[in-house]
Amino acid sequence: MALLIIINFLLCLSIFVFFFVLQRNITSRNNTKLPPGPWGLPFIGTLHQLDVSKPHVLFWELSKKYGPLMSLRLGFSPSLVVSSAKMAKEILKTHDLQFCSRPALVAQQKLSYNGLDLAFSPYDEYWREIRKICAIHLFNSNRGQNFRPIEKMNLIHQQASRPLFVELVLARGYFPFIGWIDKLTGMLQRPQNNFQEIDRVYQELIDKHLDPNRAKIEQLQQEDVIDVLLQI
Numbered sequence: 001m002a003l004l005i006i007i008n009f010l011l012c013l014s015i016f017v018f019f020f021v022l023q024r025n026i027t028s029r030n031n032t033k034l035p036p037g038p039w040g041l042p043f044i045g046t047l048h049q050l051d052v053s054k055p056h057v058l059f060w061e062l063s064k065k066y067g068p069l070m071s072l073r074l075g076f077s078p079s080l081v082v083s084s085a086k087m088a089k090e091i092l093k094t095h096d097l098q099f100c101s102r103p104a105l106v107a108q109q110k111l112s113y114n115g116l117d118l119a120f121s122p123y124d125e126y127w128r129e130i131r132k133i134c135a136i137h138l139f140n141s142n143r144g145q146n147f148r149p150i151e152k153m154n155l156i157h158q159q160a161s162r163p164l165f166v167e168l169v170l171a172r173g174y175f176p177f178i179g180w181i182d183k184l185t186g187m188l189q190r191p192q193n194n195f196q197e198i199d200r201v202y203q204e205l206i207d208k209h210l211d212p213n214r215a216k217i218e219q220l221q222q223e224d225v226i227d228v229l230l231q232i
Helices: 002-030 055-066 085-094 106-111 125-137 141-160 180-185 189-210 216-220 225-231
Strands: 069-074 077-082
Touching: 055 069, 055 077, 077 085, 106 189, 189 225
Parallel strands: none
Antiparallel strands: 069 077
């Protein structure tokens, strides 16, 4: 019995040391030019210090100690916290090109088909082309008037289905090397099933708009977004 306890202790210690060394190597490569911030624990970083009920109060208290720009480590993911208007202007206006891309989190990558939509695509030539298409064909004043009834229906549907909204949080978003936990707990399979269902609905809508036998009366109605995109 005593031998089994010793073996389990050594095994847990070895795992802890392994993850500690791994995290230290990763953070040492990424922290060369990071702003100051609170010291984090091995493996979890500064997650234990976050007060999700009053994050604005926590960040204000930390900013008094570390300044208007500080770094936090959420698991293995480095993050920046901006706590002043002057620093926000530097990031959002002066150096906006360096900070305009969104982080490639697992959930949003699934939702945006690996960052292929306008909202989550990184700032590059592809994003500029997508933005150009939207500006010319979707976001002009004439299209806006045509889509107004559709927007009203979408708003009604959004409000009606609001309680069904769920926030997706996957462990490997903050701990990339333990993504297998999401598979064991089913956190990865459930959103995959949901996205497959969404894909099925999208495909049905596209097939309906591509149907050559589509009722002639629909052609007299106002075009929707799918009609416009299929004409490009």
